Amino acid sequence: MKNFNSILYQILGNRIKTRREELNMNQIELGEKANIGRTSISNIEQGRQKPPLSVIYKICHELEIDVRTILPTHLEIEHEITHIKDNSPLKKFYDMYNLDEKTQKDIDDLFKNNENDI
Numbered sequence: 001m002k003n004f005n006s007i008l009y010q011i012l013g014n015r016i017k018t019r020r021e022e023l024n025m026n027q028i029e030l031g032e033k034a035n036i037g038r039t040s041i042s043n044i045e046q047g048r049q050k051p052p053l054s055v056i057y058k059i060c061h062e063l064e065i066d067v068r069t070i071l072p073t074h075l076e077i078e079h080e081i082t083h084i085k086d087n088s089p090l091k092k093f094y095d096m097y098n099l100d101e102k103t104q105k106d107i108d109d110l111f112k113n114n115e116n117d118i
Contacts, residue, residue, distance in 0.1 A: 007080045008072060010047030012056070015070040017045040019063045033062040 002010075020030050027041040034041075036055065043049035044059070051059075060067045090111075094104050 002081070004077055004081065005050070006047065007077050009044075009050050011072040011076065011080065012070055013045040013047040015072075016059055016063065019065055019070065020045075023063065025063075030059065030062060034058045 020027070027038045027045075030036075031038045031041045034055070035058070040049060040051070041059075044051055044055075056070075057067055060070065090104075090107065093099075094107075099107075
């Protein structure tokens with residue numbers, strides 16, 4: 001199950017990729033301009049790498065945008081979390097058995113606590 005941070009970086013990466021493509025720039029070009037490897041650019045765009053703020057600023061500078069234009073709001077991230085939960089197999093399970101919110105939260109917490117063990 002995706003958490004707040006993973007969704008934050010996924011949205012951030014998607015926005016970086018979209019802007020890069022708008023400028024008809026490939027990952028190698030962006031990487032060279034920002035002094036970052038192409039693999040790192042790819043991982044950032046996929047949300048797999050969580051770059052420090054200084055790197056995000058460098059990337060935004062090379063993409064000729066203000067960092068605020070690619071950062072999602074808290075509400076956008078929460079909306080995405082809700083969307084994922086509403087379409088998850090667990091949601092269907094909860095609905096099928098008409099589980100109360102506390103039981104749902106307990107199950108969610110159980111999965112969240114064991115997520116790193118998988």
